[in-house]
Amino acid sequence: MNIDSITNGIVIDHIKAGKGMEIYKFLGLDAYECSVALIKNVPSKKMGKKDIIKIDSLLDIDLNALGYIDPNITINVIKNEVRTEKYHPELPERITNIIKCKNPRCITTTEQELPHIFKLTDKNGPVYRCLYCETKAQ
Amino acid sequence: MRSVIDILDLSVDEINSLIDTANDIIENPAKYQKACEGKKLASLFFEPSTRTRLSFEAAMYELGGHVLGFSEAQSSSAAKGESVSDTVKVVSYYADIIAMRHPKEGAPMVASFKSEVPIINAGDGGHNHPTQTLADLLTIKREKGGFDNLTVGLCGDLKFGRTVHSLILALSRYSNIKFVLISPDELRLPDYVKQEAKNGKIEFLETKSLEDVISTLDILYMTRVQRERFFNEADYIRLKDSYILTPEKLKTAKENLCIMHPLPRVNEISVAIDDDPRACYFKQAMYGKYMRMALILMLLGISVK
Structure with a gap:
């Protein structure tokens, strides 16, 4: 299976096999005009199988939030066909509207259009807690 | 603002x-x-x-x-x-x-x-409930003169009691505070509160028996053990009386012990203690x-x- 190499863009590599579509949706990639390839179940020495997303544009999107979904992801930034950056996304300090608070007594259950915000309270774990009621994210 | x-x-x-x-x-x-x-x-x-x-x-x-x-x-x-x-x-x-x-x-x-x-x-x-904690802190300050070097016993429902969690976090910012946690297994203090208390550097002693530790305490903070917190009635009945403070249990306590309670009290502090000079819970509400x-x-x- 051949996918053209990228001149300027982002390659999200080492996505856990089967999680690619979740990340595609999370980043809202369907809304962009540029070419995007989502490749599933690519053979990997390290992981056995993995997913890859190739984005044919240097989109200004917050990739660090991916650290919550899968901290083992690798992000490669390509400029003029050369990889200029390679990093694992850091755990974001806050995540908004990715997970919902499960505490039935939390204000998020009743307040109209209140964003579900979780803050990182312990990097080892990691532990995220609801900004409002401090219930641990499940 | x-x-x-x-x-x-x-x-x-x-x-x-x-x-x-x-x-x-x-x-x-x-x-x-x-x-x-x-x-x-x-x-x-x-x-x-x-x-x-x-x-x-x-x-x-x-x-x-x-x-x-x-x-x-x-x-x-x-x-x-x-x-x-x-x-x-x-x-x-x-x-x-x-x-x-x-x-x-x-x-x-x-x-x-x-x-x-x-x-x-x-x-x-x-x-x-931060203003309850402010009331607790003023009570401790007035009764004990300060916050350092105190042994603070917290008794009863330490799992769901919001006043207990806030008080521990507030006191853990002072020096050499020691907490004695007295509760049944079902109602123990959640680990995250212990971790948050000065990043886990505070000393906690956990016990199920109030009688065993009461003589070591400078402050005894009582809370209500609520029936609805138990999964079965038998456990509740077995445990409820262990955490009722009576004049008998106070016999070995220090002369200057400060007994606190956020109120409302149901039966966890015997009314017979109300006139004891160590009872501070009504003053606490005034403060x-x-x-x-x-x-x-x-x-x-x-x-x-």
């Missing part, structure tokens, strides 16, 4: 300054009689409360201010489905400061995002009013010479 949602919103210096103000109010109440003249406190109680609401209202009246508000959600537009954000946005045009109790956890924080005036959290579900007065002054930026 400053709000107080969590006890840790206040620095140690600010808490010390609130305590100084509260002590000055106790010594010189006349000085403060007109401090809040022309100011209004909105007391928004979306669920019933006796002590907290009345003490906030008494606090504002004693500062010469006025009070408006409601004491249950049914008498507010929340009953029509109005959001907390909208209610607070509107009320903040009518009042200079808002004290809010709400059954939903995090509601006062949401209110603080929208309000044009300071919000004081007067209790949000089982989550936070709550003075700390609320000090907090209102601080948040309104009013200093009294």
